[in-house]
Amino acid sequence: MAAVQSSLDRTITPDGNQGQYEAIESALDRSLFIVAGPGSGKTMVMALRVLKLIYVDKIDSSTILATTFTKKAAAELRSRILGWGDRLREAFIENPAYTDQLEALQSIDFNQIVTGTIDSISENILQEYREPGSPAPVIIEDFIANAMMVRYGLLRGHRYQNEDLKQYLKNLSGNTRGLNTGGMAGILLEIRDRICHDQVDIDAFCESGEDPGIEVACEAIRAYMRELEERLLYDYSQLEQEFYQKLLDGGLTEFTDKIRFVLVDEYQDTNLLQEHIYFELACHALQNGGSVTVVGDDDQSIYRFRGATVDLFTHFPARIQEALGVQPATITLSKNYRSTHTIVDCVEHYVACDENFQQARVAEKPAIQHARIGTQENIPILGMFREDIDTLAEDLSAFLRDVVDNGGVEITQNVTTYTLRIDADHGSSADICVLCSSPQEVKANGDPRLPYLLRHYLHTSPNPIDVFNPRGQQLKDIPEVQALCGLMLECIDPGCLVQNGIRNLPNDAQDTFSTWREAAHTYIQQHTEKHGEITLEEFVQGWQTRTPRKAFEQKREVPLLDLVYRLVTWIPAMQDDVEGLVYLEVITRTVTQSAVFTSFGSEIIFDANAPDLEGKSIKDAIRGIFIPLATGAIDINEDLLETIPNNRIPIMSIHQAKGLEYPLVIVDVGSDFKTDHHTQAFKRYPKEGGKTCRMEDELRAFSPLLVPQRPGVDRAFDDLIRQYFVAFSRPQDVLLLVGLNSVKDGYLTRGRRPNRKFIPNVATGWDRNDTWHWGQGLPNIVHL
Numbered sequence: 162m163a164a165v166q167s168s169l170d171r172t173i174t175p176d177g178n179q180g181q182y183e184a185i186e187s188a189l190d191r192s193l194f195i196v197a198g199p200g201s202g203k204t205m206v207m208a209l210r211v212l213k214l215i216y217v218d219k220i221d222s223s224t225i226l227a228t229t230f231t232k233k234a235a236a237e238l239r240s241r242i243l244g245w246g247d248r249l250r251e252a253f254i255e256n257p258a259y260t261d262q263l264e265a266l267q268s269i270d271f272n273q274i275v276t277g278t279i280d281s282i283s284e285n286i287l288q289e290y291r292e293p294g295s296p297a298p299v300i301i302e303d304f305i306a307n308a309m310m311v312r313y314g315l316l317r318g319h320r321y322q323n324e325d326l327k328q329y330l331k332n333l334s335g336n337t338r339g340l341n342t343g344g345m346a347g348i349l350l351e352i353r354d355r356i357c358h359d360q361v362d363i364d365a366f367c368e369s370g371e372d373p374g375i376e377v378a379c380e381a382i383r384a385y386m387r388e389l390e391e392r393l394l395y396d397y398s399q400l401e402q403e404f405y406q407k408l409l410d411g412g413l414t415e416f417t418d419k420i421r422f423v424l425v426d427e428y429q430d431t432n433l434l435q436e437h438i439y440f441e442l443a444c445h446a447l448q449n450g451g452s453v454t455v456v457g458d459d460d461q462s463i464y465r466f467r468g469a470t471v472d473l474f475t476h477f478p479a480r481i482q483e484a485l486g487v488q489p490a491t492i493t494l495s496k497n498y499r500s501t502h503t504i505v506d507c508v509e510h511y512v513a514c515d516e517n518f519q520q521a522r523v524a525e526k527p528a529i530q531h532a533r534i535g536t537q538e539n540i541p542i543l544g545m546f547r548e549d550i551d552t553l554a555e556d557l558s559a560f561l562r563d564v565v566d567n568g569g570v571e572i573t574q575n576v577t578t579y580t581l582r583i584d585a586d587h588g589s590s591a592d593i594c595v596l597c598s599s600p601q602e603v604k605a606n607g608d609p610r611l612p613y614l615l616r617h618y619l620h621t622s623p624n625p626i627d628v629f630n631p632r633g634q635q636l637k638d639i640p641e642v643q644a645l646c647g648l649m650l651e652c653i654d655p656g657c658l659v660q661n662g663i664r665n666l667p668n669d670a671q672d673t674f675s676t677w678r679e680a681a682h683t684y685i686q687q688h689t690e691k692h693g694e695i696t697l698e699e700f701v702q703g704w705q706t707r708t709p710r711k712a713f714e715q716k717r718e719v720p721l722l723d724l725v726y727r728l729v730t731w732i733p734a735m736q737d738d739v740e741g742l743v744y745l746e747v748i749t750r751t752v753t754q755s756a757v758f759t760s761f762g763s764e765i766i767f768d769a770n771a772p773d774l775e776g777k778s779i780k781d782a783i784r785g786i787f788i789p790l791a792t793g794a795i796d797i798n799e800d801l802l803e804t805i806p807n808n809r810i811p812i813m814s815i816h817q818a819k820g821l822e823y824p825l826v827i828v829d830v831g832s833d834f835k836t837d838h839h840t841q842a843f844k845r846y847p848k849e850g851g852k853t854c855r856m857e858d859e860l861r862a863f864s865p866l867l868v869p870q871r872p873g874v875d876r877a878f879d880d881l882i883r884q885y886f887v888a889f890s891r892p893q894d895v896l897l898l899v900g901l902n903s904v905k906d907g908y909l910t911r912g913r914r915p916n917r918k919f920i921p922n923v924a925t926g927w928d929r930n931d932t933w934h935w936g937q938g939l940p941n942i943v944h945l
């Protein structure tokens with residue numbers, strides 16, 4: 162610990178940081194259950210426990226496996242271990258007390274530690290320890306899984322037209338207007354993932370006879386799984402299943418024989434299949450004389466919709482004792498090193514105010530305490546509420562401009578005045594973050610939402626500030642995407658000859674193709690500049706008339722990726738704008754990945770000896786690339802957003818913000834809520850469990866987990882509380898809540914005798930028994 166203090170500038174003492182100290186210093190064979198609050202240094206504790214095993218217990222680094230839930234968190238954990246590991250090594254090498262250990266110190270290879278998400282670890286281990294001659298697993302991204310479900314689960318066999326299936330998926334999703342093909346595929350994949358994650362007996366589910374749509378859904382899922390198997394492809398669920406199966410069958414003994422330490426962060430988001438994997442790994446670790454450590458915060462479990470089962474964390478000690486006979490020591494980390502006293506108090510008050518929620522938390526969880534070191538101002542919690550969304554966006558933009566550029570904003574509470582200002586030397590607009598339940602920029606009816614208006618007002622000011630919100634719009638509706646996809650279609654299939662010959666072309670895809678092609682024509686007219694000696698119009702004509710020369714190289718196979726890269730030379734927004742680059746990346750990944758499962762590998766074939774191949778390869782590309790893009794089957798994956806530009810204000814969903822911290826965090830607690838409208842209830846004060854809970858209830862009846870004890874509506878409340886708990890615990894210095902006046906003061910109903918009505922909302926301190934703990938007008942915060 163002395164080296165940690167001198168080299169890493171972290172003081173961890175048995176008195177000052179008891180939980181952290183105990184977790185790091187625990188004996189190597191002591192298994193731990195660490196219940197940690199927000200900002201309590203989970204990642205630091207994990208990294209230092211690993212380094213303690215290596216430096217103090219002299220453990221071989223290749224016997225340690227450390228994993229966490231998201232790619233971002235896994236990368237952060239790895240870089241901490243590597244960075245701190247090296248700094249400590251340098252300090253030991255320079256210290257004369259360790260001269261006799263120089264060789265051992267120099268030989269430590271931190272890269273041998275197995276780190277990553279459970280998916281990346283499964284992939285690497287299956288690849289590294291596979292039988293000689295057997296192929297390495299090929300993993301498909303979610304969007305390809307979706308495209309394959311569209312193609313093999315729905316289009317093939319015309320299941321997308323099956324009324325029983327349509328009705329079943331519609332009921333399950335709660336979508337009142339019905340689903341398009343991409344939407345149906347999305348729900349089917351959610352069912353399929355749950356079958357894997359909850360270890361559901363699919364035969365029993367299929368034969369349950371509760372709804373005629375279930376059988377068709379299972380047929381579609383089985384068709385999709387067969388296709389994966391035949392092509393030796395794995396989606397992420399299947400990858401984990403395969404890893405677990407190989408662990409059970411003893412096919413990975415070379416690996417399991419050496420594993421001694423299993424450490425899992427973010428355990429609150431574990432599903433049953435992952436628990437099986439961790440327990441199997443832990444079983445080997447214990448047999449090899451090591452231990453298992455899990456860290457998590459049940460209050461931050463926000464991935465139920467992806468199969469996370471928080472009970473696996475809250476009941477971890479009993480579950481692992483039953484499975485492996487080990488009794489882990491419970492350690493709590495309740496000190497918060499991130500936020501000011503005011504924010505910590507607000508977060509603690511928030512999480513305690515719903516009495517019913519306490520039953521869903523880890524028993525006897527201690528309150529969060531503030532422990533942030535160094536001088537800091539206790540800026541009050543702020544609120545900005547306005548009559549309408551446009552005024553809110555305009556005023557919020559003006560506030561942000563003042564904070565970033567115009568010398569700051571003064572806030573007075575009682576007699577104290579605070580100045581909010583981005584640090585002129587080290588700060589930037591990226592110190593601010595806007596969190597919403599969804600970063601969508603427009604509503605289904607086309608009306609703008611706060612993210613759209615904020616982008617607009619911030620950008621049109623004299624000193625423009627840019628936002629970063631690539632997930633704000635549907636990919637197919639983004640102008641550059643429309644232009645690029647339209648240009649590609651016009652090049653490969655002029656006059657829609659092949660397109661019109663495709664049977665089962667979904668109507669929504671057909672409509673989108675027409676919009677794209679029109680966008681391409683407009684784009685051609687507006688962009689007359691030359692690239693590589695020709696204009697865009699000449700380039701497209703070259704393709705359309707199949708006159709190679711300048712437009713494309715005379716080859717038998719022309720990769721579509723080449724076409725993409727050539728066309729974007731006329732689309733500057735896709736070359737130098739960070740959001741445009743994300744869109745381009747999604748399209749190129751779609752083209753590359755679809756090559757994995759299409760017959761022509763994302764190439765157009767021009768063969769005079771076999772002229773029919775041209776049409777077939779175009780059809781293949783339309784099916785494999787363009788239909789998924791047009792039907793919403795492909796969306797922007799979160800891992801494409803790992804790097805957030807340092808000169809823009811990120812607008813993100815609360816889920817994306819998990820694990821992050823910012824000096825100033827703005828949380829939208831009600832910019833969409835003008836009235837107490839029932840269609841919005843699920844976002845603020847649920848009346849029922851909703852899609853995720855319905856799916857949980859439906860499928861867990863056939864899983865060892867069994868149907869959840871807590872009613873769906875209570876689980877929906879729990880999830881909303883946790884979501885805003887995560888949001889409110891992200892800021893270091895300032896938390897600003899924004900919304901409409903109706904959310905804080907209520908609104909007047911129409912009619913001859915208007916009546917004041919309030920909008921129950923979990924994010925503004927209502928509990929599920931209709932008590933408003935924060936009160937009318939939100940008097941507990943300072944209003945701007």
Ligand SMILES: Nc1ncnc2c1ncn2[C@@H]1O[C@H](COP(=O)(O)OP(=O)(O)OP(=O)(O)O)[C@@H](O)[C@H]1O
Nearest residue numbers: 172178198199200201202203204205498499820821
């Ligand atoms: N003992 C400590 N001394 C000083 N700073 C600390 C200490 N422990 C943690 N911190 C700091 O507190 C902040 C929060 O830590 P970290 O991000 O690891 O928390 P966390 O538990 O992962 O939080 P969350 O679950 O809310 O994402 C970080 O800035 C970290 O550097």
